[in-house]
Amino acid sequence: EVQLVQSGGEVKKPGESLKISCKGSGYSFTTHWIAWVRQMPGKGLELMGIIYPGDSDTRYSPSFEDQVTILADKSISTAYLQWSSLKAPDTAMYYCARHTPASYGDFLDYWGQGTLVTVSS
Amino acid sequence: DIQMTQSPSSLSASVGDRVTITCRASQSISNYLNWYQQKPGKAPKLLIYAASSLQSGVPSRFSGSGSGTDFTLTISSLQPEDFATYYCQQSYSTLGTFGQGTKVEIK
Numbered sequence: 138e139v140q141l142v143q144s145g146g147e148v149k150k151p152g153e154s155l156k157i158s159c160k161g162s163g164y165s166f167t168t169h170w171i172a173w174v175r176q177m178p179g180k181g182l183e184l185m186g187i188i189y190p191g192d193s194d195t196r197y198s199p200s201f202e203d204q205v206t207i208l209a210d211k212s213i214s215t216a217y218l219q220w221s222s223l224k225a226p227d228t229a230m231y232y233c234a235r236h237t238p239a240s241y242g243d244f245l246d247y248w249g250q251g252t253l254v255t256v257s258s
Numbered sequence: 259d260i261q262m263t264q265s266p267s268s269l270s271a272s273v274g275d276r277v278t279i280t281c282r283a284s285q286s287i288s289n290y291l292n293w294y295q296q297k298p299g300k301a302p303k304l305l306i307y308a309a310s311s312l313q314s315g316v317p318s319r320f321s322g323s324g325s326g327t328d329f330t331l332t333i334s335s336l337q338p339e340d341f342a343t344y345y346c347q348q349s350y351s352t353l354g355t356f357g358q359g360t361k362v363e364i365k
Binding site for chain 1: 259288289290291292294296301302303304307308309311313345347348349350352353354355356357358359
């Protein structure tokens with residue numbers, strides 16, 4: 138069974154750093170891209186970026202370039218989303234999802250349960 | 259960037275109703291269109307990919323159609339468990355953008 142299990146919720150102060158995780162199991166972690174998706178409170182879904190754990194090739198959506206870092210450790214089948222200095226607007230639910238290619242584009246077929254990040258002074 | 263616009267933003271419907279949600283792309287995206295369902299407090303779930311292909315395990319009352327710039331998600335007979343928010347996503351570009359969502363509420 139394919140599973141993506143994310144780390145628990147975090148409460149942080151502005152300016153603090155943070156790394157949240159997403160551990161995959163039940164499939165070949167190194168041969169599927171992993172995506173990170175942001176959902177701000179009461180808002181829609183935003184694709185932040187993707188990483189290929191096999192070689193750590195990473196792509197960022199323009200809105201998130203230089204705002205976050207996406208990493209992966211293939212030895213433990215885990216992807217990460219990292220901030221060096223959090224801001225209040227980073228408060229959101231963050232989902233990881235498996236990014237699977239198809240004949241017409243690609244799709245997000247398995248999702249983690251989400252990690253709620255709250256940034257407040 | 260490819261912009262995705264869904265309509266309506268919300269709708270009220272009754273159990274058994276036929277429901278249609280529309281998604282329009284700012285440029286042609288061929289069949290590169292996915293649909294997701296999200297229930298409150300839960301992660302999104304893939305329903306339809308490549309505009310009309312039903313994801314494994316998804317009930318057949320869900321269907322998708324369209325190509326180019328205009329796409330439709332149809333629920334043939336709305337069930338109580340279908341009350342949720344639905345998102346389209348284009349996968350024409352590598353980091354596909356989502357529509358703003360359509361909330362389906364109980365009438």
